[in-house]
Amino acid sequence: MWAKCTGDSVLVILEPKLQKDSFSKFFSGLEEKGYELTFRSPKDVKPAVIEYDEAKFSHVILFAPESKSFAQDVTPQSLVTLLSKHTNLLIALSPRQTPFTSLAAEFSLTLPPPGTPLISHFPTRNEPATVIPVSVAPSDILSPGLSPVWFSGVPFAYQNNPLLVPILNAPAESFASDSESDLGADALVDATDKGGEGLWAGSQLGLVAGFQALGGARATWVGGVELFSDEFFQKDLPGGGKPGNEQFASDVAAWTFQESLALRIDRVEHHRVNETVPGQTYTTNDQVVFTAYISRFNPVKSTWEPYSGIEDLQLEFTMLDPHIRTALPPVRGAPGKYSVTFRAPDRHGVFKFIIDYKRKGLTHLHSSTVVPLVPPRHDGYPRFLSAAWPYYVGAISTSVGFLLFSALWLAGDDRASAKKSTKTE
Template sequence: MSKLVHLLGFVTLNVFLLPFLCKSFSPETPTDRRVLVLLDDLAIQSSHSLFFKSLQSRGFDLDFKLAYDPKISLQRYGQYLYDALILFSPTIEGFGGSIDQAAILDFVDSGHDLIIGADANASDLIREIATECGVDFDEDSNALVIDHTSYAVSDTEGDHTLIASDDFINSNVILGSKKIEAPVLFQGIGHTINPTSSLVLKVLSASPSAYSANPKSKLSSPPSLTGSAISLVSIVQARNNARVLISGSLSIFSNRFFRSGVQKAGSAIKHEKSGNEQFLTELSKWVFHERGHLKAVNVRHHKVGEADEPAVYRINDDLEYSIDIYEWSGTSWEPYVADDVQLQFYMMSPYVLKTLSTDQKGHYFTSFKVPDVYGVFQFKVEYNRLGYTSLSLSKQIPVRPFRHNEYERFIPAAYPYYGAAFSMMAGFFVFTAIYLYNK
């Protein structure tokens, strides 16, 4: 009996504490807060402390674990314990606890965010996870990105694997509005993305003179990865708005690269500090939804002159549609202002396509006449813009024809037919009278 009481008390306590343990993604405060950091070595916590402190200073709760810890888990009782995952364990061959490749991909598929830091020693496991996210690392496990024209100048002549790159994606949403003046130091492996995919983007690219090869051996054949096709750092925004950052260098996050001065080969300008800290701080704000996250509220439609939403429209009705769109600024929801939000009135194909007007305060609206076609339509807003979470809204509404007692008594378009009928009747009457009374 006492064991049963203890068991019931334990279950009750866990059920009570579960909401506090699982601070999941909330539509009201979309920023990730609890982050699991998996490391190859706890020394990385010190060698990359500036990056971690930048996250903690913005309110993130980082939970550092060794990647092979047998007790680690992403979820408990079917609820996720973390909002985001950072993998700074490039050499790991197998995770501990209940974490594996499938668990990490399920974590992303459930709408959570992921950062992957790889290097020249990246294991097959890390490479496979990156491949599932849409990028392919160089198949040569000994290959590094080499650039003999855009390398970082140093006191000792090296193998030009330390690259100074300033080929950033052109997006203020992703990298912030402040220009990154200094090049970013990068040393690691390159990868490619599918150019036809709109979900994967290069945020830091190699220069046209770069190539991927083993710096310790002579080239016996042309390298498989060359030029600007090589991505150094890429991002993914999945269809469920989960965000992933994939870097071919773990050192890019390190204190040494954050603090190092940098001078790009061929440039006379020597920067006292590299652009790594600014680049990764701004990029992490995007990955963790501190920027570029949209939500739509107050979706309304009704007939012109009315306030209530009807259950059905009639053909040729005049209607109004409105929606409010807000953007998360990192601390609060602010009105989102744009001129490219469109509405479709859709049945198999768009019968009406309207660009919504805006009052510059986040309120979007339009009006139009229901098509002269009856059936089941949808109000659809599909909004996709670089760097922003996608909005996909739809609501069905039936459209009916006129009832038999709703047609006009006399249709103006039919006046010629009315005239023809009455003139025929009058002519028949005249003809009959003449025929009957004519001797």
């Protein structure tokens, strides 16, 4: 049994006309990992997704691609609320217009007009043009060496959002058409001119995409629910061989439910060089050591393990704007430990040690530690500065000259008085 770092309760909202047995392999695969699946239809009220302003499930699978009416607790607004409560979402779409079609735009995904499924005539096959074998590009989310997967559904265009995580893109020769009985190149020409919408075609279109929320929750959008079906799991590829749908679906669910690529910062430490106790305050120009300990979740062993695989981690020492931005490299021989030594800037104020690491597919790492940076005390300044020796010499020579002048002037006055008294006698 695999353990989960965010919980094992899963609510599956299944459209009535979709048979549970049609997705038996996918659901049984989740149960073998230890997930507890609860099923309900879109219009059912119980079990509630949110009750007393608290999420009742750790994950929600929404396999209702054509339903247009849902219970009050399953609305676009409630799903957004679920993400803020750290509940992960797996949502399947379809070419039909539904309430969740507009919700996709909130996740920076633009869908084509309703009724425009993805179509491709390559490679040659006996299946309809809307049932497409799609090659899988290498990704940290997916298992290496996956075979092409069968897909049928709607594509979407990516907007410019760093939180989006593309997982599966459309084939280069595919396009979205408003007719499932596509007759050839004429449909392509019509698509370029119709309504001024342009051509929905090529590998820039997405079929499966993830969204990594700032709070840590994940949402995955899939253009067609058939990708998870037993039929597509077992359908032979045009050139022969088993498709990669089963492993692909398992990998997508593992990422969505935060089994894979889940990181966390266990703790951070900071102190002066040659010290071990964290400083309550630091003085300008102090040599400061900052250390972070990072771990990665291993679902097989049910543990968080030290992780030293981040090569581009950075630390910022900031007051409003970063005064210092430096690499925070892993320490050799110390798994999970990242450390750097730097000189505090010659600027006093309230500073922060900040780690803000965002990479596609990985859990966002954020840490902020406030420390005061003060100027030296009155007895903390050096007594003599090498750069000030010209001023020291000037001051000393002036003082010596003044003393000599005073001595000579006083001595000269005594001699004049002595001469005057001698003449008087």
